Amino acid sequence: MALHALAWVASDDRLGPRLLALTGLDASTLRARAGSAEILGATLDFLAAHEADFIACAEAIGTEPARLASARGMLGQ
Incomplete structure (x- = not known):
């Protein structure tokens, strides 16, 4: 379910870039670590x-x- 939420956020033109900005991650790092509990x-x-x-x-x-x-x-946490 959380992975579906991440996919939804990442596909949104407003939310995706904001998530990246707030986490300090770039898109490739986010993709590589998408399944981690932390992300x-x-x-x-x-x-x-x-x-x-x-x-x-x-x-x-x-x-x-x-x-x-x-x-x-x-x-x-």
């Missing part, structure tokens, strides 16, 4: 910082916002 957790934290984006992502990937929030908890 997935950072992506969900990024989305959670703006409720409208978080909800839009949940809808786009076909899940409930609560399940997406739960996924963040499962990834750890």
Whole structure:
């Protein structure tokens, strides 16, 4: 689920570049580390910082916002 959220963010013309800017990663590093708990957790934290984006992502990937929030908890800190 978190990987789907990352793909959704990365494909968005507004959110993708912002995620890269805030994490300090470049696109190739993000792709290489996309499956890591650190990157997935950072992506969900990024989305959670703006409720409208978080909800839009949940809808786009076909899940409930609560399940997406739960996924963040499962990834750890």
